[in-house]
Amino acid sequence: MVTQIKPVKSASRRRKTDTPTYQLQVILHGSQPPILRRLQVPGTANLGWLHAVLQVAMGWTSSHLHQFTCGERIYADPRAELDQYEGDPPVLDENKFTLAELVNDIDHELVYEYDFGDSWEHTVIVEKIFPSDASTSTTAVCLTGSRACPPEDCGGIWGYQELLQALKDRKHPEHRSMKEWLGRPFDPEFFDIANTNHWLPKLKWPRVTESQLRRVLMARDGYHE
Numbered sequence: 001m002v003t004q005i006k007p008v009k010s011a012s013r014r015r016k017t018d019t020p021t022y023q024l025q026v027i028l029h030g031s032q033p034p035i036l037r038r039l040q041v042p043g044t045a046n047l048g049w050l051h052a053v054l055q056v057a058m059g060w061t062s063s064h065l066h067q068f069t070c071g072e073r074i075y076a077d078p079r080a081e082l083d084q085y086e087g088d089p090p091v092l093d094e095n096k097f098t099l100a101e102l103v104n105d106i107d108h109e110l111v112y113e114y115d116f117g118d119s120w121e122h123t124v125i126v127e128k129i130f131p132s133d134a135s136t137s138t139t140a141v142c143l144t145g146s147r148a149c150p151p152e153d154c155g156g157i158w159g160y161q162e163l164l165q166a167l168k169d170r171k172h173p174e175h176r177s178m179k180e181w182l183g184r185p186f187d188p189e190f191f192d193i194a195n196t197n198h199w200l201p202k203l204k205w206p207r208v209t210e211s212q213l214r215r216v217l218m219a220r221d222g223y224h225e
Helices: 047-058 156-168 175-182 193-202 210-220
Strands: 002-004 021-028 036-042 066-070 073-076 091-093 109-114 120-130 141-146
Touching (some): 141 193
Parallel strands (some): 073 091
Antiparallel strands (some): 002 141, 021 036, 021 120
């Protein structure tokens, strides 16, 4: 199921001093049919803030480590110390680099990986670049989306496909155990764009702390501290 809202309108020209609005397509690697989101975000967003946006929009819970890859460079939260061992490639601070600095043209892309165990990889592609717009200068908007986010810790994309097979077939030997493991109804085709756009503006600009992100995600999922 695909849901959508109208994108921000663009003007014919953009002044160099304007802050551009980026339209991004985010696709989860290996998902068929694709699990995707189409977003508009400020070009001045740093990658740490973009991480928070992707967690809200995709449906993750920020329970695991993450990183961005652009070309041969890796960007992550420095507190994760991903390059702490000798021989590890240097990891740059995601909070010090903006979207516009790293991907400054149409079809440029990043790879966002979440949960190094399950290795959920997302391709983040620049579809359009619009002139500055007040409605997206400090927040993100989800324009379209299709299919639900996989459950956390289900074994990556291959484990997710096996999970769906078990849930679909009542005669599957793991049908009952998988339903019990989920503990809730699950519709792989459902994506709630209205709910997503309710929570995206809750992310603080220009930087989101991990504790604030978790509060937003818990509230999104109906949990309260």
